[in-house]
Amino acid sequence: MHKDKQDIQETSGNNNSWDIETIFKNLDETVAQMEKRETSLEESFRLYQEGIRLLRECSSRIDTVEKKMLQMNGDGTLSEF
Numbered sequence: 899m900h901k902d903k904q905d906i907q908e909t910s911g912n913n914n915s916w917d918i919e920t921i922f923k924n925l926d927e928t929v930a931q932m933e934k935r936e937t938s939l940e941e942s943f944r945l946y947q948e949g950i951r952l953l954r955e956c957s958s959r960i961d962t963v964e965k966k967m968l969q970m971n972g973d974g975t976l977s978e979f
């Protein structure tokens with residue numbers, strides 16, 4: 899198994915130190931593994947679940963960044979935070 903895949907498995911559920919770029923890289927690697935013909939159906943399903951988890955983590959990180967960048971003023975207008 900690819901070293902980065904081991905890293906994903908070992909830190910599964912604990913991505914607080916990963917940045918968005920690292921999550922995207924791991925998503926790309928997960929998709930590449932799924933596209934291999936020799937990947938079993940069971941392994942493909944596990945990789946799919948991992949990909950969904952990574953997508954949710956990335957979405958959450960992006961939402962957090964967006965919220966930090968914008969702040970609503972008392973009059974309803976938005977300004978940078």
